[in-house]
Amino acid sequence: MRIGIVYDAVYPYSIGGVEKRIYELAMRLCSHEVHLFGMKYWPGSPQRTKGHITYHGVSPAVPMYKKKRRYPGQVIRFTLGLNKYLNNHMGRTKLDVLDVQNFPYLPAFVCKEYCRKRKIPFMITWHEFLGSQWEEFGLVGGIGRIIEKKVLGLTKNVVAGSPLVQRCLVSRGIYPISLITNGINLARIRQAKPMREHFDLIYAGRLVREKHVDLLIRAAAKLKKSVCIIGTGPELSSLQKLAQAKGTKASFLGSIPEEELYQRIKSSSLFVLPSTREGYGLIVQEALACGTPVITTNHQKNGARLLVGREFLFRASVQGIIDKIHDVEKHPHIPSNILSKDNPPRPFLDWDEIADQYESLLRKIVIHPSVAHPPI
Incomplete structure (x- = not known):
């Protein structure tokens, strides 16, 4: 399969949970052709290939935070760069499936339209759902909440990265949802x-x-x-x-x-x-x-x-x-990983097992896409 994954931050240039997850999964999809679309952190050509992974720098790497908050200008710049790059540079390479991370939201609309035109299965992986928490950000938060709600309806191919996110999405009427958590090495x-x-x-x-x-x-x-x-x-x-x-x-x-x-x-x-x-x-x-x-x-x-x-x-x-x-x-005798009765113990899964789950889901989406790409 030709697998596309979209997120603005790229590991190891940026170190965070989402980019680390993408890196670990991509490294293990070695029997496939993986395309990672993010900001261009490296010098020279915007396209860089390492083994089975091709990195696409769709916009200059600019700070994601300004005045201690997420910088909207960075999000807009990345979204515009992604739109231009997908349409100008990916014409001859047809992806089999495209996975966009829910945050920072705007790229999801670009990916949706790109996949609709080319009849490519499209999925969104949700790593968090803010909902009412947007109110903490004032006017900008109000706009963010509207955009987040719009993203919820872009596709029926939905992945939750944690049980908490899965619960939040289900409470908003999103179902079915594939739960693929993070792993560890x-x-x-x-x-x-x-x-x-x-x-x-x-x-x-x-x-x-x-x-x-x-x-x-x-x-x-x-x-x-x-x-x-x-x-x-x-x-x-x-x-x-x-x-x-x-x-x-x-x-x-x-x-x-x-x-x-x-x-x-x-x-x-x-x-x-x-x-x-x-x-x-x-x-x-x-x-x-x-x-x-x-x-x-x-x-x-x-x-x-x-x-x-x-x-x-x-x-x-x-x-x-x-x-x-x-x-x-x-009470040093209490085991550090004891879980409460309403959260029964789950074994820690290695990234190899998580990658197998992810690959299996991608195959199902490619063979039986569940979304008909309705207009945005």
Whole structure:
């Protein structure tokens, strides 16, 4: 099959859950021809082929965040570039199926029209659903909510990347939905050895407002615990200043190789995810596989909460983090991956198994496309 996958950020130039998922799946679809459409992070030609994967840089790589928020100009520029590239450069190469990630929404309309004209099966993979949470963004949020609702009706070929997203889509009348979660690289995690440098607490992820890393820094200062913060983002500078002002023993490591990430997690006593917006929380699954206990917020938009038990959930506040850390320290015998009764244990799946599920779904869509491409 010729498989097309669309997302503006490209791994490893950008490190996030969605681009990591796309990379892991694409690497394992080695018996197929995979085309990844994203921003052009590399010099030279917009098209770069590595083995069975062809990367298409459809627009210049510009920062995704401006003034600590997602930059609409980047989304518009990528969408226009994608439209031009698909129509001007993909005329002779007909894809068998095109998978566009739901966020940042606008590219989905371009892909829909492109697939309708060329009679290509079209699917959308949803990694998060904001719904009423758009209200937090004012006027822009109102527009975003309308666009998100429109994207819901573009195709019947729908994939949810997590149980939380699946529930949200079902509640909006979207059915059937294929659930294909994220996987982990079990072999790499097992091979990773703990480092000599130890941290009491660790966080890894984008440094953006909804991750609430500031709460972790404040809690670590009050507890006089060391904290390792891995990742980059628009909040980096303000978080560094906060750590200095509070006297927090914090180490900001930026983006690091995957092997070192696992080593750092294994060398830490507790992984803390204060986020109130997670579609799935891949890093939580990886931390648990490393054998490190995880605590995270008890928030309805935090999909990562479904990966841990109620014993490891806290309210999104400094005191909430402090209280939960004390609870975990008092009961170290509680397994780090125990799940609550309403969320029965699920084994961690390797990316190989997830890729098999993904490939099987793509074959079904190609053979029996369920959408007739109604006009937008």
